[in-house]
Amino acid sequence: MSLLPGNPLLLYVTDPMCAWCYGFTPVIRRLNALWFGRLTVQVLVGGLNPYAHDPLSAPERDKLAVNWHRSQRKSLLPFDYSFFLQKDAQYDTEPACRALLTVRHLRPGLSLEVLRALHSAFFADGLDLSNTRVLVEVLRPFGIPENLFLAVFETDEIYRQTQEEFQLVEQMGVSTLPSVYLDHAQGPRLISRGFCELPELEERLLQALQIPY
Template sequence: MGNGSDSPTLIYVTNPMCAWCYGFTAVVRRLRALWQGRLKVQVLFGDLHAYADSPLQQHEKDQLAVSWHRVQERTFLPFDYRFFKDQDFVYNTEPACRALLCVRLLRPVLTLEVLRAMHSAFYADGLDIRNPGVLARIVSMFGISENLFLTLFESEEIMQQMEDEFGYVNDIGADTFPSVFLLTNHGIEQIAKGYIELYELEQRILTVMEHANS
């Protein structure tokens, strides 16, 4: 995944069912708008409980609840806490990641916008974004044909590509979500591990770019 030009590429490693990513996607969207023409943004999806097949245990729900409250306190984003009444929820994030991979292949310019919509659907509206029908309706709001989406979503090729992406993300060391890397002509460097504010992210980008150009 080379750079191919003098413009650096910010690699945002995320997951649509990661609470801190719900908060951080807004930061990345603002950054992209402010740095338009100076910085490319690439979105990759990481393995957060992908392929989980057993319901959440109470201690896992307790940990999630703490994270949700912390994100809400820091970002003021809405959360639907009725989620925690579901006794049988299996926290499998692979379908939502695969749906976003489909979007990135079909309409790459929309990837961040659909990611934001999926975050809101899950956290604010309490929708089940593991469900292919729900995912198809979300992407259709952005002009993507539900039939085209579902054909790609259900293909063996996209499932394999999703596994490969999880592997790549793991190989570059993105074991926390969100994670941010900067790809320059000097290589790839991790600049954030977890949520940070926009001004701090910009400072880290500028520092890496200064070193790359010195």
């Protein structure tokens, strides 16, 4: 048996357009700050609803709206519900995931901050994250040059890598977003599935760190 390393890698499986992830990302950011130097957080794009090109049906809208309301009650974060007033609203999360993966390649240290900004842009400001111009504007304050971002974001390679990451997440057995895993040579260990508060997440993490492989 081998113990987990002293500076473990935490895998945060998320999606910029996932309401529960929007509520949970502040928890991950606080954990990352509290454990600075003792823990590394890597963001994985889970693909909540990628490649969706048809407008949402009425039942899909209702289910999604209820999900947003529940997340808002739990997280106390602002939500803009104008999305549901759009006649032909689509819910394709692939472009936002690809943008986040692009940032992870270009500026890996900014992944969590950019994720937070994408969450806020979609849920609080009601912006369309399937629009490349919107993505560029969200990233502008982070100092990532537009031409550099687009040079990666629009390549066949980043499309392929995004799809492969969706597949990787599926192979990991992720069934709920957000989910948190501890990485290890013998396979990721599930720490948290769904939303939880910081004390609970820390307790689960400490318990996992004490369990030998």
